[in-house]
Amino acid sequence: MLLSAIGVAQSRAEQPAPEGPDEVAPQRTRITRGPGFASRIGEAALALTRPRTAEEALRLAPGVVVVQHGAEGKAHQLYLRGFDALHGADLEVELEGVRLNEAANVHATGYFDLALVPIAVLSDVRLEKGPFSLDQGLFGTAGTARYRLGVPQDRRGLELGYELGTTNRHRLSLVLSPEDSPSDESFLGGELVFDDGFGERRAVSRLAIAARVAPPPTGPDSLSLLMALGLARFELPGLVADADLEAGLVDFHGAYDDLSFGESDRVLGLMRHAHERDTLHIETVIHAGWRGLLLRENFTGLLLEPTRGDARRQTESRSHAGLGSKAFLTLSPLTLELHAGLRVDTLEQAVEQVDDLNRRLALARTLSAELVETWLAPGLRLELDALYASVGLRLVHLAHDTTAPDSTLAALPRLDLGLHQGPWTFRLAYGRGARPPDTRAALTVSDAVELGARLRVDRLEATLVGFFTAVGRESVLDHASGQSIALDDTRRLGLELQLVLAPIDPLRLRLDLTLSDARYDRSGRPVAGVPPLVASLQAEVDAAPWRLFLRALAVSSRPLPHGATGAGLFDLTLGAQWRSGPLVVALTVDNLLDLDQRVGVYHFASRWDPTSPPSSLPRLHFAAGPPLTARLTLELRP
């Protein structure tokens, strides 16, 4: 009971949620899952920690490092379980069951941003590490994050919010939801953000609106319609070379190029239908959407083009539509399940060299393509009191209609075994994940094994998980060429420890530690950028009308090519919330110690000083994290 109220709860999949303020989202399905040790970031944790964006919510998940090497609005770079998941290459991200990762994105494969998710209506995020569930699709090589929208019962009505930040941040939010609704289904929510950002070239203006209509169910059938819209305009600071910082060429939070910017627009519509009888549950999601992306960036300065500069403009227009359905037939203790779907992406993209006035100098490449993905995944579950077993095979067919049409079929087996014994839960899982590396119809596959145990006693929950993953090909984003590059086979071996405890009321603590060793098979060298150690400690006090939290994150130094190492990271975040009647006042302080944070570290060649020789030797670069910043939020809640 106490543990379930902790901000980032480690709940059992989609089984009936434990009680507590963080578990208010009703379950739309009674279909249970195995004993997977997934992380759930619930509404209470989100309300307390106040992430700026939906992507930042993933920072609350154990072992996840979220790096913004651009500015709010651009996709983040993610690290988990020994993966540099880039902008989404190895982390499948779903919004209400619709995958947001974009195969063959012009900037990086698997690219996703969540500019269309208003934080105010973000119900929860569930992070499943590893590709062990039958409903995990492409890009889930390191795991799957599932975002759900909704407004809990205690916030239904009209809610207004205003956030003021020390970076001249202004965020207005509005949520409207019918008070008499039996669930969190129907709502209208939106937010408007203007922020100068810290340092240079990090200003953002964005708008996010989401609305769902869910008429009362008619018998066994229920239907809902969801629309989400996101518009973002943002500056981009690029990366800073350590040597240039030491030479005084650029400030720690500075930017070389005062012309880089980005635009991300997205609209998504989906209809969900559920049919539920005693032994049969069928859920179908039909979706369609469009997105536009424009990124004008320069990571290498004057290296490739000494006079005109290396700036490039990447543009993409993509429409997508699809249908996904899953059916469960329960013949206790067996459940038969079947997942099937189709998704079509049609895209036009271009990469151009541009000058200081953003005029096109040369066309580097263009692509016009139609990507068709189909899947069929039959499976079988056995659920007894003490035993859980799930086995299935996900078949994925990928076809690309480009200048060289191609197709491929991959078989992705999944196996999940669980044993409950008193306060103990044990798990053994195997799964094969897949990621499409680029516009060719080819898949990089990963084979993952997880072995874990969890102990739950009165005031303690302890989870220890060992994992191993072998990846058919590594993928890195080459900043010089602006492409994701496939490299040699890799393997990852790691250990995760999570402790959640409530030593005394009202104090709750969560400690997690992730050790991972990611290396190339052939050379034995470490995978660049992947931190061998990630640890965090979060303390939370819930003493009405106050709620307080303090979170420390430590990331070890990170290996880079040629034996270089990137700096480690230590960050303290403080949050305080006070509520009186309908008024909620929240204060969030980032980087409490005001340290110079190198949140992202890289090693590549660049040349920003036109008087310097055009060296092609790689050198250290970093993406700066925010200095000490604070945000004050006022909310009027029902």
Place this chain on the structure above:
Amino acid sequence: MRTVALLTTLSAACAGEEAAQLTLPVRVDASQLAPVTNDLGWTVTLTQVRLVASSLELTIAGEAHASASPLTDLLGFFLGRARAHPGHLADGDVAGELLGPTLIDWFAPGELGFATLFAGDYEGANLRLALADTTHGLAESDPLVGHGAYLAGEASRDGRTVRFEARLALPDPAVIVGLPFSLSAGPNTRDTLGLALTALDPVEGDTLFDGLDFGPLADLEPTADTPLTLDGPANNRLRRAFFSHDFFNITTSETR
């Protein structure tokens, strides 16, 4: 608080650090410039070869090789295997370089400077070229000015000798990629690197001058006192051959 203090200390101890570098001398290596006989029977002896290099890049293979792990191989045997596409890094990762511009003359060989390298197993090199001009220490009348390379020599067959010269336009892109180079460089490496040119492809056995029939060319320009200027198709043929990695390599020798 002890944990926080520990983590702070841990993080502070984990500062970033640039990769260790070493410097090695680089010189022009003319030891491989011997007369060669081309496929048409002409024995060619070079007397001048010059170009201007903007830089010499030394590359390691990086991780861009295809191989499968034992586990994925085993699983792939039973389940079938979806393969990814090949890597893009055919040119390797640049991990060492000698910055120019540098005038390189194989008939006045000397030191070119010092290359800076990261430790690693080097497997190739790229020679970046520049359009020669007077800023490179050349007189305005120098035949190399305005070109990417200048060659001169003699071709002999059946008792007849033809002197020739060729001014080769700068290729686009101005780089010769993939020069053979093998060195495992570490902190104790003391080698001297040599930029070698040969007229005989040591792998395929062809020569730099294959396909050039100097006799008919000389007959078209029967001025005995001046060397034959290779232009037109002959120049193009020589240019294509010269600006390929077949005739260059990087040698290593123990530094004295």
